[in-house]
């Protein structure tokens with residue numbers, strides 16, 4: 001239902017719209033099985049992050065990393081990192097972990113990086 005979903009960005013697989021629902025994000029073309037893009041909001045719950053928000057997904061869909069702070073491994077160890085969208089043929093779309101440097105996000109467009117440098 002339209003009232004229950006919101007547009008959050010463009011699909012990294014097919015370029016169509018990705019919409020957010022209560023429990024998941026999904027590409028509009030997944031309905032007719034032409035696209036695989038589907039991620040549950042609770043994808044990182046096992047690491048202690050309850051939910052992936054719409055603004056976070058919007059950043060991910062721009063092929064940028066989001067900061068993931070204070071996650072927890074099974075052994076209790078805490079860690080922080082960046083999160084990016086990844087695709088695996090067996091597991092589908094997911095959130096992958098990458099190094100996160102708050103001062104210089106690794107995948108900002110060059111234009112933005114230059115701007116950040118000027119400000120510093």
Ligand SMILES: [Zn+2]
Nearest residue numbers: 011014027035
């Ligand atoms: Zn798609």
